[in-house]
Each structure stands twice: as structure tokens, then as C-alpha cells.
């Protein structure tokens with residue numbers, strides 16, 4: 001992509017509700033544009049981030065033989081009435097279609113997946129399996145906050161597994177818990193921990209949340225300073241959690257932290273399969289309900305958290321998996337040679353399928369570097385008159401694992417950059 005062709009809207013005058021570093025960076029860098037309260041348009045930069053997060057999620061889930069499907073955003077209200085959640089879920093946006101059908105915009109899909117599975121499930125021989133989708137969801141929140149942290153419309157990965165026994169669900173649940181850890185690590189979200197969570201609206205038995213420790217978090221979490229006990233405040237509310245400072249497991253002190261929830265997993269049991277009449281025939285020929293688990297990741301919230309952990313509101317830092325562009329080539333000066341060297345490197349890397357951005361504009365060097373800071377490519381290759389005379393590109397590497405700078409011979413710059421990227425991807 002040549003930078004002059006990149007269409008993004010950058011907000012210079014930040015709105016008063018942009019209070020967190022990530023929200024400011026998202027607007028200053030042109031990753032998002034607010035279309036309405038809690039409703040955002042993603043620029044090509046923002047969408048590239050989202051798609052790269054989705055790619056990592058797909059890779060990890062496919063390793064567990066999860067099968068990707070796609071369910072509708074709109075569903076008949078009758079499915080939500082069957083599970084008796086039509087009245088109790090307050091974020092459900094209800095409407096009537098022109099044909100007179102009572103409908104909802106789905107904020108989650110337990111009812112819809114149950115309807116799908118009951119249509120095709122017959123025998124224990126088909127179990128276990130796990131189905132997932134990555135799709136836009138809508139929650140009719142009363143208020144939205146901090147840019148992409150709490151939005152009304154958001155991108156989510158939701159997975160649903162079906163089993164013949166609790167043992168089978170437990171085994172799969174643990175595998176999913178590990179897959180989630182891999183996903184957050186590959187995305188580059190540091191400070192994400194899994195904690196015990198309340199089951200809330202979802203019902204069921206056991207639940208874990210994945211929380212990014214952050215002062216901007218809405219959730220209060222408690223982490224034991226001596227053992228592995230970690231829990232959401234709501235898990236502790238048999239008593240008044242504010243007063244509980246001692247670990248229920250080992251009796252030592254609990255530290256109170258703030259967190260942003262980036263994922264959750266639930267052991268639902270037969271709550272939905274029973275109410276939605278999902279049944280299969282056991283080996284003994286008896287009709288029964290499968291045991292169910294569900295597993296969510298807020299894809300757009302992961303993006304928001306990535307921006308929150310960037311260096312500042314003016315500097316995005318992404319790892320190679322996630323970065324919208326892997327290499328940013330900057331030429332300084334308008335000499336033909338300098339531009340030719342930049343364009344040659346751009347073509348070589350682009351021909352290999354590497355996402356590269358090229359800046360040969362007449363802008364000031366400072367403005368070009370500020371632009372590159374906002375785009376966050378892990379590798380920058382800079383050529384100026386001075387560099388050209390020395391026969392080198394100046395290469396700056398900046399990723400989540402650190403920074404370094406090298407001068408690289410013009411003839412070797414393509415191979416060097418290409419090898420760094422191959423090694424990291």
C-alpha cells in the first residue's frame with residue numbers, strides 16, 4: 001500500500017469521552033470511526049487487526065477439531081421464549097419484522113446453536129463435537145464506554161461443545177482453556193489471566209473469565225498473593241466481597257485488581273439442551289440430553305486491549321502476527337535514486353505477499369515518523385541521502401519483545417527483512 005492511497009480518517013480533536021490511551025490511539029491513528037454511540041466503523045487498518053486476531057483464533061480452534069459455522073444475526077423470538085431467556089436478558093434488542101414475526105438481534109447464540117444441533121443430532125456416536133463462529137453481535141447496552149471496550153455492536157468468537165458426559169466436557173474444557181492461553185499469547189496481549197467467574201445469565205456449573213489486568217477495567221478481581229486462587233469479585237458475593245481480603249483456599253492475603261474481560265468459558269451442562277429439547281439416543285437406546293459447554297472471545301475487545309497496552313496514544317506496538325503492516329518503508333528526500341531503492345524494496349516484499357506500506361511522499365521526515373508510529377509496523381526501513389551515500393538502509397525493529405536498530409547494505413536489505421518476517425510468522 002502506498003501511503004498516499006491509504007484512506008483513513010484521523011481524529012485530531014479528540015472527543016471528551018476519549019479518556020483512555022487506547023481509545024485516543026484508536027481515533028488518532030484512524031483505526032476506528034464512531035458511527036453512533038457504541039457503534040464503530042473499522043478502517044482498513046482496524047479491520048486488518050481484527051482479521052489477524054481472527055486468524056490466530058481459527059488456527060488454535062481448528063487444532064482442537066472445532067468446526068466453523070455461521071449462524072444468523074437475527075433470530076425468531078420463539079427460540080428465546082423456549083429457553084425462557086426472552087424476558088430475562090436485558091440486552092436483547094427485540095423488534096417485529098414487516099411480516100409480523102417477533103424477532104431479536106442475537107447477543108449470544110445458545111438458543112440458535114441448540115436449534116441447529118437438535119435438527120441433526122441422533123446418536124451418541126456423533127458426540128462429542130464443537131462448533132464455532134466469528135460474527136457480529138449486538139447488545140442493547142444502556143451506555144457505551146472507552147471506545148471499543150464496551151460497545152453495542154461487536155465482533156465475537158463463540159463456540160459450543162456437546163458431550164455425552166461431564167467427564168468428556170471437563171476434558172474438552174481444559175483443552176479450550178489452554179487454547180485460550182495460546183490465543184492471547186499469540187495476539188500479544190500480556191497480563192491476561194484466567195480467573196473463576198460467576199455463571200450469571202448463562203446458568204451452568206463452572207465458568208472462567210480471561211481478564212486483562214488494567215486500571216481501565218470495569219471488573220474487580222481478586223488474586224491470591226500466595227497460591228493460584230484468582231476470582232471475579234462476584235464469585236465471592238455470598239458475603240461482602242469488599243471485606244474479604246483472605247484467600248478461601250489458603251487463608252493468605254487477596255490482592256484487589258481491575259480487569260477487562262477478553263473471554264469467558266462456561267460448563268453449561270444440560271440447561272439449554274433440556275429446555276430446547278436437544279436429544280440423542282444413548283448406546284442403551286435411551287433418549288437423553290447432551291452436556292454442553294460454551295466458549296466466547298471478544299474479538300473487537302481484544303483489539304481494544306491491544307491498543308490500550310500500546311506504548312502511548314501516539315505509538316502503536318504490535319507483534320508480527322497482528323500488525324496491519326509488517327514493514328514500513330520511508331524515503332527521505334526526492335532524489336530519484338532514493339525513491340527507486342524504496343520502490344524496489346516495496347515491490348520485492350509485496351511480491352512475496354508481505355503487507356508493506358511505502359512512504360515516498362514529500363512530507364517532512366518528522367511527520368513521516370509520527371505517521372509510522374501510529375501504524376505500528378514492527379519493521380521500518382528508512383533511506384535518506386546520507387544513508388544512500390553510505391550504501392545502507394537504516395532498519396528499526398520495534399515489537400512487543402523489544403527494539404533494535406541496524407544499518408543494512410542496500411543489496412542485502414530485502415533478504416534480511418524477509419528472513420526476520422519468515423522467522424516470526
Ligand SMILES: [Zn+2]
Nearest residue numbers: 224227247250
Ligand atoms: Zn491462596
